Amino acid sequence: MDRLREGIREALAEGRVAGVMGMILDGGHPRPHLFTKDRIEDLDRLVVGEARYPLTAVLLKVLRSDPDARLGIVARGCDERAILELVRNAQMDRERVVVFGVACESEQANACQCAQPYPSSHLSGERVAPVSDSEGFDRLDRLSEEERLQYWMDQFGKCIKCYGCRNICPMCFCTTCTLDEDDLTQTGTIPPEKPIFHLIRAFHMAERCIDCGLCEEACPSGIPLRTLYKKMRNVVTTRFGFTPGITKEGKGPLQYLGDGKFGEQECH
Amino acid sequence: MIDYRTVYTICPFCGTGCGLLLEVMNGRLEGVLPCKTNPINQGKLCIKGWSAHEFVHSPERLKKPLVRKDGRLEEVEWDEAFSFITSRLKIITQAHGPDSFGAFSSAKCTTEENYLLQKFTRAVIGTNNIDHCARL
Numbered sequence: 001m002d003r004l005r006e007g008i009r010e011a012l013a014e015g016r017v018a019g020v021m022g023m024i025l026d027g028g029h030p031r032p033h034l035f036t037k038d039r040i041e042d043l044d045r046l047v048v049g050e051a052r053y054p055l056t057a058v059l060l061k062v063l064r065s066d067p068d069a070r071l072g073i074v075a076r077g078c079d080e081r082a083i084l085e086l087v088r089n090a091q092m093d094r095e096r097v098v099v100f101g102v103a104c105e106s107e108q109a110n111a112c113q114c115a116q117p118y119p120s121s122h123l124s125g126e127r128v129a130p131v132s133d134s135e136g137f138d139r140l141d142r143l144s145e146e147e148r149l150q151y152w153m154d155q156f157g158k159c160i161k162c163y164g165c166r167n168i169c170p171m172c173f174c175t176t177c178t179l180d181e182d183d184l185t186q187t188g189t190i191p192p193e194k195p196i197f198h199l200i201r202a203f204h205m206a207e208r209c210i211d212c213g214l215c216e217e218a219c220p221s222g223i224p225l226r227t228l229y230k231k232m233r234n235v236v237t238t239r240f241g242f243t244p245g246i247t248k249e250g251k252g253p254l255q256y257l258g259d260g261k262f263g264e265q266e267c268h
Numbered sequence: 269m270i271d272y273r274t275v276y277t278i279c280p281f282c283g284t285g286c287g288l289l290l291e292v293m294n295g296r297l298e299g300v301l302p303c304k305t306n307p308i309n310q311g312k313l314c315i316k317g318w319s320a321h322e323f324v325h326s327p328e329r330l331k332k333p334l335v336r337k338d339g340r341l342e343e344v345e346w347d348e349a350f351s352f353i354t355s356r357l358k359i360i361t362q363a364h365g366p367d368s369f370g371a372f373s374s375a376k377c378t379t380e381e382n383y384l385l386q387k388f389t390r391a392v393i394g395t396n397n398i399d400h401c402a403r404l
Contacts (some may be wrong), residue, residue: 051311
């Protein structure tokens with residue numbers, strides 16, 4: 001923890017970064033915060049390992065607001081996987097982001113069922129064993145097609161259409177969303193059309209989902225979204241040999257579609 | 269200098285009391301995050317909570333009271349709005365009795381404001397026609 005704090009302090013003091021996105025304990029609640037040189041005393045309240053927030057999504061928002069700034073981020077394994085995909089999807093310029101790695105404790109790794117509870121290097125914590133979990137969809141795969149469809153229709157039927165899964169998602173970076181478009185999906189009515197509402201999102205997650213589980217944590221209705229997206233991820237991995245957040249080089253399978261200019265868009 | 273911070277508050281939309289983190293970037297309210305450590309909502313929100321910031325900078329936001337004049341709504345100062353309300357309330361209740369009045373309070377108000385409205389309805393106007401917005 002001291003190494004992490006010192007690392008951030010130095011980077012801010014030397015002007016290597018204009019700010020560092022991390023978690024601060026304020027008013028009894030750990031929350032996202034941009035640590036800056038001007039309020040260096042905030043660093044005393046830096047926390048790690050507390051509640052998880054989509055820090056990369058917040059970082060992206062700040063990067064988009066200031067096209068010249070270079071920023072740091074206190075990143076767990078999941079945050080680093082998100083950065084990898086945001087860069088691959090031309091949303092983030094890797095040169096503008098400095099990672100201060102944090103390894104998660106085994107308690108957190110177990111709670112998240114995290115297959116990679118650490119970033120490539122870390123200043124705080126110790127690497128703990130990955131937790132593997134494909135149980136959810138393995139169990140569903142054993143059901144008949146009819147039973148499986150019924151299972152998901154029941155689950156989707158619980159949806160109150162809060163859009164929380166999309167809003168919290170570090171990979172939902174689109175500025176226009178299919179789920180908001182009247183021509184593509186039914187907006188303004190509850191319940192959502194099922195299963196199409198959830199399947200649109202599932203398909204969009206296919207080569208993006210980094211399996212952080214924030215969507216499922218944010219769902220007020222307890223829909224096992226992570227199981228659904230894990231299945232999508234698994235299909236992409238077996239069919240294309242590509243795992244979002246894990247495969248380091250190259251384009252994602254869907255990026256080969258269209259006019260091929262996908263990767264040449266302007267970076268933020 | 270870039271500035272990003274959050275302000276912890278309670279959702280204004282109903283009586284549940286979900287914890288919100290308002291995202292403030294360079295002094296401007298930009299978004300909402302559900303508070304993960306609030307024991308009520310535990311990191312979850314409904315669509316109203318997720319959209320709780322949207323009205324703040326909306327160009328359609330009402331900032332002054334509107335009074336209908338010659339069939340058209342016009343912006344007026346608070347003093348004028350209040351004197352219009354009181355004069356009309358007096359005329360209506362005097363002509364038709366206190367039960368011609370009814371009030372709906374709101375889950376968006378504080379307990380104290382709700383108390384005041386029922387007190388006003390019962391003690392000042394003199395009717396039991398007081399209810400809350402969920403009855404609508």
